[in-house]
Amino acid sequence: MHIKPFKEFKKDKIGVAGLMLILLLITTAILAPVIAPHDPWDYSAPAFQPPSWEHPLGTNDIGYDIYSELVWSLRTSILFGIAVAAIACTIGLVLGVSAALIGGMYDMVVMRIADALLAIPTIMILILIAAYFKPSTTVLIIALSLVLWQTTARGVRAQTLSLKTKLYVKAAKNAGAPTSYIMYRHVMPELFPLYAMGFVTKARIAVFMEAGLSFLGIFDPTTKSLGIMMSYAMRYLYLDVWFNWLLPPVIALSLLIISLGFISYAIEEIFDPRLRRNNATPI
Amino acid sequence: MRKRAVKMVAAYLLTILFLLFLNFLLPRLLPGDAIIAMYSGHEIAMTEEMYAELVRMHGLDLPLHEQFLAYITQLAHGDLGYSYICHASTADLIMGALPWTLLLVGTSFILSAVAGIVLGVESSWRRGGRFDEALLTFMLLLDGIPSIALGIIALTVFCLYFGWFPSAGAMTPYSSVEGIGHIKDVLWHLVLPLATLTLSMIPGDYLLIRNSMMLTIREPYVLTARAKGIKKRRIKYLHAARNAILPFATRIGIRLAYLITGALFIETIFAYPGLGLLTYSAISNRDLPLMQGILTVSVLMVLLINIVVDLMYKKIDPRVENAY
Numbered sequence: 204m205h206i207k208p209f210k211e212f213k214k215d216k217i218g219v220a221g222l223m224l225i226l227l228l229i230t231t232a233i234l235a236p237v238i239a240p241h242d243p244w245d246y247s248a249p250a251f252q253p254p255s256w257e258h259p260l261g262t263n264d265i266g267y268d269i270y271s272e273l274v275w276s277l278r279t280s281i282l283f284g285i286a287v288a289a290i291a292c293t294i295g296l297v298l299g300v301s302a303a304l305i306g307g308m309y310d311m312v313v314m315r316i317a318d319a320l321l322a323i324p325t326i327m328i329l330i331l332i333a334a335y336f337k338p339s340t341t342v343l344i345i346a347l348s349l350v351l352w353q354t355t356a357r358g359v360r361a362q363t364l365s366l367k368t369k370l371y372v373k374a375a376k377n378a379g380a381p382t383s384y385i386m387y388r389h390v391m392p393e394l395f396p397l398y399a400m401g402f403v404t405k406a407r408i409a410v411f412m413e414a415g416l417s418f419l420g421i422f423d424p425t426t427k428s429l430g431i432m433m434s435y436a437m438r439y440l441y442l443d444v445w446f447n448w449l450l451p452p453v454i455a456l457s458l459l460i461i462s463l464g465f466i467s468y469a470i471e472e473i474f475d476p477r478l479r480r481n482n483a484t485p486i
Numbered sequence: 487m488r489k490r491a492v493k494m495v496a497a498y499l500l501t502i503l504f505l506l507f508l509n510f511l512l513p514r515l516l517p518g519d520a521i522i523a524m525y526s527g528h529e530i531a532m533t534e535e536m537y538a539e540l541v542r543m544h545g546l547d548l549p550l551h552e553q554f555l556a557y558i559t560q561l562a563h564g565d566l567g568y569s570y571i572c573h574a575s576t577a578d579l580i581m582g583a584l585p586w587t588l589l590l591v592g593t594s595f596i597l598s599a600v601a602g603i604v605l606g607v608e609s610s611w612r613r614g615g616r617f618d619e620a621l622l623t624f625m626l627l628l629d630g631i632p633s634i635a636l637g638i639i640a641l642t643v644f645c646l647y648f649g650w651f652p653s654a655g656a657m658t659p660y661s662s663v664e665g666i667g668h669i670k671d672v673l674w675h676l677v678l679p680l681a682t683l684t685l686s687m688i689p690g691d692y693l694l695i696r697n698s699m700m701l702t703i704r705e706p707y708v709l710t711a712r713a714k715g716i717k718k719r720r721i722k723y724l725h726a727a728r729n730a731i732l733p734f735a736t737r738i739g740i741r742l743a744y745l746i747t748g749a750l751f752i753e754t755i756f757a758y759p760g761l762g763l764l765t766y767s768a769i770s771n772r773d774l775p776l777m778q779g780i781l782t783v784s785v786l787m788v789l790l791i792n793i794v795v796d797l798m799y800k801k802i803d804p805r806v807e808n809a810y
Binding site: 217311315316318319320321322323324325326327328330331332334335411414415418419420421430433437440445449453454456457458460461462463464465468471478 | 493496497498500501503504505508509512513623626627629630631632634635638639642646693697700701739740743746747750751754755765766769770772774777778780781784785788789792
């Protein structure tokens with residue numbers, strides 16, 4: 204591949220903006236224990252305090268510091284996103300490559316399962332599973348990963364199939380290279396764009412789902428979550444708390460998803476040069 | 487063509503199998519008791535008679551294959567179970583909510599598709615230009631605002647702050663207006679949920695069409711059309727967009743699944759009495775039979791649309807006949 208991904212990425216304004224934003228949010232999440240002025244699980248002041256130096260966003264209905272809650276919720280969102288993306292992409296990679304290499308009945312079954320998963324509204328499955336089991340974070344991470352792998356598997360399979368017929372792969376094989384070497388040296392690097400793209404899109408879906416599920420009240424209630432914050436703030440809308448309580452989680456969630464969207468758009472543009480905006484139009 | 491048909495049917499069957507697994511097998515495989523798993527909750531005090539009746543109703547005293555047969559027979563009769571919390575048949579509850587969701591999702595589907603296609607085509611035609619850059623950035627930003635956030639913002643601004651639109655329901659309660667007034671009332675309640683759902687769908691459609699147009703307008707036949715002196719609008723929409731729309735058509739089923747997800751949040755936020763709000767109440771009450779019923783109906787709905795799209799796909803893309 205004659206694309207230098209990092210060089211191209213640096214040129215892409217949208218991609219750089221997304222990356223800066225996500226790095227900022229991740230840093231905030233990592234530093235949550237330092238940045239948050241109060242323990243978000245503990246009563247720190249009377250309820251419904253307006254914003255002050257002590258409590259930058261005031262306190263909520265049970266006297267928790269909203270700003271501390273926000274920072275910790277961001278941490279939950281990002282961790283959930285990374286966990287789901289990593290697991291789902293790995294499943295997709297393994298199933299996609301193996302389907303392409305093994306072929307036959309196995310390939311057929313894996314791909315039809317992938318087709319079937321497309322038609323089912325993911326959120327309904329998660330809701331039902333969360334209702335059967337206790338809505339714990341682990342269960343939801345696994346359940347979401349199990350329904351999100353199919354786009355990566357499909358892409359990886361197609362790419363591997365086309366790689367199999369490439370002359371340099373055949374040459375390597377004829378020269379006696381072991382399969383593991385071909386995988387590591389020739390197949391995996393070519394699959395990197397798919398993996399990167401899949402990771403970002405899946406993280407994006409996962410972050411949205413985490414907020415959505417907790418908004419609906421089917422997430423582990425002991426964790427701090429942007430969705431839980433929103434759903435509680437919605438209940439006290441009549442108190443005019445939208446500015447310091449409702450808006451912050453809404454903005455944090457949007458920024459997180461926007462940054463991931465920017466990055467995925469940039470990746471897509473880098474690896475498919477035909478999509479580039481600065482590319483001279485042939486007509 | 488036959489290979490394609492076999493693939494499609496296999497995927498449909500698997501979807502249904504998966505649905506049965508979630509609705510039938512999983513609660514029975516769980517440790518403990520399927521009845522407890524399905525009906526436990528603080529709202530219901532389980533009596534001996536009730537327990538016995540539930541066991542009989544679900545046929546839990548029978549062997550598993552007979553249970554399955556009974557379940558399928560029930561399903562075939564349109565019986566989706568009974569909600570103890572609402573004291574009503576699940577099918578009736580769903581049928582009461584479904585029209586509102588169909589109104590919301592259907593209208594939003596059409597509006598967002600038209601807007602996404604037109605904006606995508608125009609944007610790709612002017613790629614790199616100021617219009618394209620601005621629209622692309624705006625769409626990427628809009629794409630990043632999740633439907634929940636969009637709904638919450640719309641609710642606070644237009645219902646609570648300005649008070650222009652109602653904040654709940656699908657029509658004014660206890661009103662006795664008929665005819666035109668009734669329709670106006672329904673539309674007035676529809677505006678905000680519809681606008682937010684549509685806005686949340688447009689960026690996805692736009693980006694898809696824009697990307698696919700970018701690839702299509704490089705095709706030689708577009709150049710030929712231009713050389714022949716055909717009007718720009720004709721080339722854009724009848725030559726290029728006609729082909730660029732294909733990936734959109736294959737994704738109709740996926741879009742519908744997205745729309746159902748979006749509608750779930752939007753309906754919850756605006757208390758719009760469709761399937762989404764019903765799901766929300768089922769969650770809050772831990773009403774599992776109702777959740778299962780809603781899952782069944784929504785999966786069947788998406789499946790049905792997929793079948794229709796697959797059957798119509800030859801019309802949309804006449805080349806598929808020769809492709810296999």
